[in-house]
Amino acid sequence: MTGLTRRSAFGLAAATLAAPWAARAEATQLAIATGTTGGVYYPLGGGLANLLSRNIPGMSATVEVTGGSVANNQLLGAGRVGMIFTQVDASVDAVNGQDRFRGRPVKVRAIAVLYTNRMQVVTTAAAGITKLTDLKGKRVSTGAPGSATEVMAFRLIEAAGLDRDKDFRARERLSPAESTNAIKDGKLDAYFFVSGVPTSAITDLGASPGITLKMIDHAEYVPKITEKYGPVYFPEVIPAGTYPGQTTDNHQMSVANILAVLDTMPNELVTKILEVTWNGRQELAQVHAEGRNFTLDKQKTAAAGVPWHPAAEAFWKAQGATL
Structure with a gap:
């Protein structure tokens, strides 16, 4: 699907030949890349698509289920979606053409800073894991392929002095919902997931009979990670009681989320x-x-991480934001 296409009065054939930003348009189709169904991007993206479709004449906005931020930036660069939910760290990599985007930079532009994404290292009391280094020899999931969870998990694992390829009994690449089900089935000991809070998959695990949820602290590693990867991460706290069975505050690492488009959007x-x-x-x-x-x-601007789209910069200044 083209990220954003417009159909003129000349019909679909003419629209196919026209540029994506055809000046004379009666309808606009906007595909919004979100994330997995167990996170926050997907439901929030659905609400946004509904809002845009109802209030912008001629617009039909739809959401795409994806692996997450890395995949979203790749889809945006390929022109397969027109707008994305994304973590700042993934978009910084995309703009700079590094890590997963090496040799393939994407001209991502921020249009809004949303909420904070929290790294959550999730396990149960029965697993006997109390700190990040206890994951050695355990069965873990580092997030769905193409997700910013995977990128952030790898950086956290590295900072803790663990080898992602050698130090785990097994390393899966599951969505949060799949990870929760694997823990329930006794096939997984812990998983990483980056999202807003609360997120449905972790709530589901905490509410499961016979399971006591455990959230692993890891904020101590933030300075080491930002020293290497830049100041895109910061420490925060998920308060006790955010999830069923969560009896203590969780000291963790966070990153901002943005809505982003290509620099070519009018x-x-x-x-x-x-x-x-x-x-x-x-x-x-x-x-x-x-x-x-x-x-x-x-x-x-510091929270956005990547350059603003010029229209977004003008919009927020008009609203009184001190960028």
Whole structure:
């Protein structure tokens, strides 16, 4: 699917030959890349697609289930989607053409800073894991292929002095929902997942009969990681009681989320998307609690991590943000 296409009065054949940003358009199709169904991107993306489709004349916005941020930036670069939910670290790599994007940079541009994504290292009391180094010799999942969870997990594992290829009894690449089911079935000891909170897969695990949820602290590794990969991560706390059975605060590593597009998206369209999204933020908050954290004070250049789309920069300045 083309990320954003427009159909003119000349019909589909003519639209196929036209540029994606054809000036004369009656309909606009916008594919939004989100993430796995067990996270926050997917439901929040569904709410956003609904909001845009209802409030921008001629727009039909749809959501795509994906592996996550890395895949989303790749899809954006390939023109298969028009807008993405993404972690800042993945988009920084995409813009700079490094790591998974080596030799294939993507001109990602931020249009809004959303909520914070929290790295969550999830296990159960029965597994006997109390610190990150206890994962050695265990069966773990480092996240779905193409996810920013996998990138962030690898960086955290490295900082803890573990070898991702040698130090685990088994290393799976599962979605959060699959990971939760694997723990329930006795096939997995722990998993990494980066998302807003609460997230349904971890809530499901904590609420399961006979299981006591355990969240592993790891904020101590943030300085070592940022020294190597840049100041895109920061320590935060997931308060006790966020999940069923979570009796203590979880000291963890976080990264900001952004909505992003290519630098080629027309200014007028970016402005329309932001007007509708900003005015409908209360509706997004009803879709998921993290929607409440889409606020004016978060619209900072440092938090965005990648360059602003010029129309987004103008929009937020007009709203009074001190970028």
